[in-house]
Amino acid sequence: MRSPCAPDCPVLHRACRAFAVALATLLLGACAAGTGIDLRYRAVSQDSRVRFIIVHFTQADFERSLRRLTREEVSSHYLVDVDPPRVFQLVPEARRAWHAGPSYWQGATALNASSVGIEIVNLGNGDDPARGYAPFPDRQIERVIGLIREIARRHGVRPDRILGHAEVQPRTRTDPGPQFPWRRLAEAGLVPWPDPARVAAARVRFESVPATVMWIQERLAAHGYDVPRDGVLDSATRRVISIFQMRYRPARYDGDPDAETAALLEVVTAPGGLLLADGQGRWMPFRPE
Ligand SMILES: [Zn+2]
Structure with missing residues (x-):
């Protein structure tokens, strides 16, 4: 001009x-x-600062969950109600919500800074180990799946970085618990899943030669958990095993390092052991990067 x-x-x-x-x-x-x-x-x-999506249950009804997440010193980006499964944004994604606490995954710490948190209204087990965990209704899970899909797409979050709160804080948390259907998220192509043929083959091997506690701990650490590595099956190690079982083998999550648990651990940490669904019923090898 x-x-x-x-x-x-x-x-x-x-x-x-x-x-x-x-x-x-x-x-x-x-x-x-x-x-x-x-x-x-x-x-x-450049890329997004959001590298993780962390899923929680609120262990309370909607009103209590909303009050706590908006008025107290905890918060999350999203709150998903039960029925109807309305989604509320409580914190903009560009800002930090206070949901993960002291947390760890694959060397990354303080995950509030690098994650989007989703709180799902669900009564959990009321902090009572003797009580069973409350199920998640189908419609609520469908809404959660849609929400995670959108967040992951917007920020380019890797499928193996969509995690439960307990996985990043196993010492004190169990949410979203064994009723949360990670397998359905895998079928929806959101998260990877261990190759069942390899798990079956490895299980036969571990039934004849059980894994050592040290090996279990090393594989848990390789997968991403903050876990002791001293060869002792103490309560901290059992808790991490239990959290792993809640995700991949929720029928039994007693923290015993049985043959199926060892097989799952071997496969999730082996090259090419994880598969990712492509949305058309096909499972392809998952390559993290
Ligand atoms: Zn939580």
Whole structure:
């Protein structure tokens, strides 16, 4: 755009003023409003700060869950009600919600900073180990699946970084618990699942030669958990085994390192051991990156 003003124009006459206004308007279009910062260039090397999606149950009804997550010193980005399964956003995704606490996965810590948290209204087991866990209605799970799919797509979250709260904080948490249907999320193509043929073959081997506690601990750590590595089957190790079982073998989550658990652990940590559904009923090898 060429100025109608001569370089030596002694006065800013009407045409010059009109040109100046037009130019300023054009430049402002590429500026953050009122900041004077020019936004016209964008680097190709960047990604979302969101690397994990963490799933919780609230262990309370809707009213109590909402009050706690909006009024107290805990929060989450989303709250999913039961029936109807309405979805509420309580914290914008660009901001940090306080849902994961002291947390760890594959060397990453303090996951509030790098995650989106989803709280699902569900009574859990009421913190009573003797009580069973409450189921999640189908419609609620369908809503959760749709929500996770959208968040993962928006931020490019890897399928193996969609986790339960207990997986990143196994010492004190069990949510979303053994009733949460991770297998359905796998069938929907959201999370990877261990190759069942390899699990069956490995199980036969572990039935004749059981895995050592040290091996179990090393595989749990390789998978991502914060777990002791001292060869002792103590309560901390049993808790992590139980959390692993809740996800991959929820029919029994007693923390015993049985042959099926060892087989699942071997397969989830072996190259090519995890499969990802493609949405058309086919399972393909999952490659993290
Ligand atoms: Zn939680």
